[in-house]
Amino acid sequence: MIKEVFKRLVGERVGRIEQEWTFDAKAGIMNAPIVASLKRGGDDKYIFVPTKDGILYALRPSGDVLWSFNSQESKDKVSDVEMMFKEDEIAWNVTSPAVDDLNDDGESEVVFGSESGLLFAVKSNASLLWRFKAGDAIRAQPVICDINGDGKQEIVFGAVDGMVYVLNNKGKLLWSLDAGSPIECKAAFEPKTGQLVVGTDSGRLISISPRGKLLWQFDTGDKITAEPVFVDLKSKGEQNILFGSFDNTLYALDVRGNPVWAYKSEGKICSAACTADVNHDSKPEVFFGSCDNNVYALNSEGSKIWSFETDFWVASSPIVLDIDRDGRLEVVAGSFDHFLYILEAEGAFMLDYMPGVSGVVQQSGSYGNVMTSEPGGFHGKKIWQLKTEGIIVGLTRLTGSKEQVLICTANGRISSVVHTN
């Protein structure tokens, strides 16, 4: 007790991170779960979990199953011969869903793709609304948005056949665009301009107009699976596009496709960056994971603030939240090393030397550079870490009476983690 009071006095974090519940999907999971309401604008929150065996689960915030939808029941829509060409283990894998009210009935629909090439729209009671068959596997989460400003929702998704598809809310094709390379990346939509951007396996980020016209393209050195993110990096009302590539680089572009900055890590960047203004300078900081085992924090100019090294790849997106609700933000990242890390979002300043002492003592006669340089720098600082039951493939935030972090491991477990005092 005295220790905790002291910790509070010196600004140290108190309490611990605990697992609340675990859900076992009994099948592998490749894509992160998402949290959404089953009513338009509703406060009810459900967790949607896609699995490798083709089942999409809707869970209550307590981890109980609300319903499940088995996409394999649509086997008759795909020929046996076609399925023989699929990798058996993932032949029915389903994507993370997009959840929104498609048909203006106040209830949300759940739209997700499948390795079989089928896109499913499922009602809030788990009954099938419609299906659409793409030319090949769908590996990227679809997006529900009003792309053409007609007041109705459309569904946008890319597929491994290299096409970007736009469907109306009844599942009919409005237009498609050949991107020339398989797409495994979720598209990003900018509602003000109607601009769509999506990455391809050939490493190209393409921008598409609301009518399906190619606007511009930007080439990186390798595959793009990380969802691009629209963000106003300079807080001047101008959007930038932030995305990572398998060429190890996180890129910031303007909306015309011109490079603003690039930050090169030492490993592939597989998932989206997230942004938040953690140091209250009115500019967002950028956080992302890399297969060089690090979680990175960059400033809005693309310079590193800190990095934190885990023991294996960080292939999922970090999330920024105030998990202990003490008014300070934390960065939560999951690693293939089986651990969940909760880090100080601002990092921790550490002195590299003692100004005026170390410089004189250690570098007598040539201390000019040292004396004029920064006396230290920010480093990633771990607050808590938690061992999970497998390699972490996705994290999701569930906000309610308390902040929950949902950890998704490749072996099919979803665990809810909370902060307790």
Added chain:
Amino acid sequence: MEEKLISSKNDIKRIRTYIEGLDEQIQGGVPENSITLICGSSGSMKSSVSFNIAYHEVLKGKKALYISLEQSWYSLLNHMTNLDFNLSKINLVVISDLSEFNQKIQKVKSGKGGAFVITDIGAIRKEIKAVKISPSSDWLNVVKNVVKKMKQASGCDILIIDSLSALYVLSNFTHPRTELFYIFEFLRDLDLTCFLVSETPRDGSRYGEFGVEDFLVDGVIRLQLVERQRKVTREISVVKMRATACNVDVFSLEFENGKFKALYGGQPALI
């Protein structure tokens, strides 16, 4: 497959090669559930040696799957008939149409005793040519699915893939060592004894297309055509066999009266 440690060498079960004079040199045969490369140049009887093993095991009640990637099933069977294999003695099932796959496998399942299943991928390719298959479709997946589904549905003890070289052509390997590692691990997990036919150059400079196959497999049986004074003889040697005390000498390989024989002294004296 659950990997287990053995407590004695007698715990290792073996599959005979049915080559007289060779099995004795390798403790009775190749270890069960191992992967063996049968490599050689064209005409060295790789397919026949592989077929011979599977044929005799099927006669003993086992189930064998022979995946032919290039040679048609009727060409293969005509060749084997010409070599005096009595095909009427075995339950022979030919799959040359993927849409009949499940039905044929059920036939194997319901039949008693052994079965020799030949999957003619060449014929399937010809049939599929007219059907629109998605761009990401991979023939390697077809091969893997055929093996896995047969194993699950009706059991499979012996697998022969003829040939690895043809599989490479069908599946565009970008990182061969990594991809081969995963293929071999897939085969190991299925708990069956695999013979992979590999075409090699006549000079025998390597055992597989990518030069890494011999490191990844458990055993290598090498077949050679050797020309001496305008006379060509076939030779066989066991280059490597894990968990086996093997004689790595080169033997002459002869086929007479429907039987393979490995003979010492087939090579003339050096001087």
